[in-house]
Amino acid sequence: MAKVDILNTKGQNVETLELNDNIFSLEPHKDLMYRYLDMQLTNSRAGTASTKTRSEVRGGGRKPWAQKHTGRARAGSIRSPLFRKGGVIFGPKPRDFNKKLNKKMKRLALKSALSLRLSEGNMIILDDISFDTPKTKSMKEVLSALDLTSKKVLMLLPYKEEKYENVKLSAKNISKIKVIIADNPNQGKTNVDGLNLFDLINNEKIILTKDMVKKIEEVLV
Known part of the structure; x- marks a missing residue:
């Protein structure tokens, strides 16, 4: 299994984490990635x-x-x-214009994108990130500590909780960062972002929390 360093919000190494090779160490399936992206962009047409x-x-x-x-x-x-x-x-x-792709193909495309980002060195894993109140300054401090101020960043958070909602709101006024809460509960599915291929490949750096990695491995394994 691939081992990666886990950082805190100050950019310091705190521990290492073993990643599932079946998700994060695959040979990217570029054809499926294209088909998933084509489906996603086509389905967004009104x-x-x-x-x-x-x-x-x-x-x-x-x-x-x-x-x-x-x-x-x-x-x-x-x-x-x-x-x-x-x-x-x-x-x-x-x-x-709706197009469809079966679940296995979608999963393999997402795995391919995650493996590609990790192999490029464009994936950062945090132990956790949470804010008591929404504050743009707090998010800018985290990005500065991770040396991502000038990068286009996608941050993936696992659960629809207040502490993560505050993180998402803190990034709202920063143009180069997008925060996705990938939770998909059985109830109250409004405003659920969801993990998707376009965002994974349309941003220079991907930030995940340790819990988000576990959630990905549970869903995509």
Whole structure:
């Protein structure tokens, strides 16, 4: 098993932790990572774009001018796409862009992303992080101690508890950090972030707590 140093919020080594090789030491499956990312980005599309056809635009049904003897081309309706403010040919209509991926493929893609981040040296594990009250200054001090002030950071927290909610609120006004509480309880699923591939690969550094590592190993093993 791979061993990594666990840091405190001051950037000091406090202990070492053995990571599950089946999650953190895999050869990244780049094809599955692409398919998961494609699914995630595609499913985020609203699919609400809509244009009006010639049957939906405003306008009379009267023939605009006589068929012959005017010197003009034939025209049957001012709602024709040939006219200004006429209907649109083959324009977008509301549609569902939803794609699916089975659970095993999703898990392997997430494992691949975690293994890739660890092999790059872009994963930091903390013993824990908690704030009594939300305070931007407290989060900036932690980032400074970890030498992450100028980095784009993703922080993963395990449970939807007040101390972690305070951490998330403390990062709200810092542009380069995103905090995810990955808890997914059976009740009250509103505002649950969830671990996802896009955030794992869209940030330079990943910060996990020791409890978050255990939670990942329980879910993805």
